[in-house]
Amino acid sequence: MSETQFKFDKAIWKTVSSIKSGRVMSYGQVARVAGYPRHARMVSKAMSRSAEPLPWHRVVKSDRTLAFEVGSGAYNKQKSLLEKEGVHFIGGKVVPLGSDESKDLDELLWGSPE
């Protein structure tokens, strides 16, 4: 494993573990904050290489949907982990704690999204 890759992994791990419970970050955002813009696709690899457990479930796509196929085991796993932290799922999108749910709740009641 090269030196540069180790530095990259370390930066990613640090950023991911800095995500607070109930909050989420997109892959691109994690990469940018870690100091590696346009490395969104590398974030997943770095997390996979992590020796110790990381709050990987707090990392979602830029549109706030999960990166896995809907209905897959990994998808359900990530979803339950997030819900356990108080994160809502509305219309397949995550709703972090602290965000204004009234609009989404309104959509739910009126049946606009799924």
Added chain:
DNA sequence: CCCTTGACTATCT
């Protein structure tokens, strides 16, 4: 080296 892949993103129809 060339080509394909992927836990991505932004933009255009």
Added chain:
DNA sequence: GAGATAGCCAAGG
């Protein structure tokens, strides 16, 4: 707003 398209960049065959 969903689907297609084109960038993106490191890894691996």
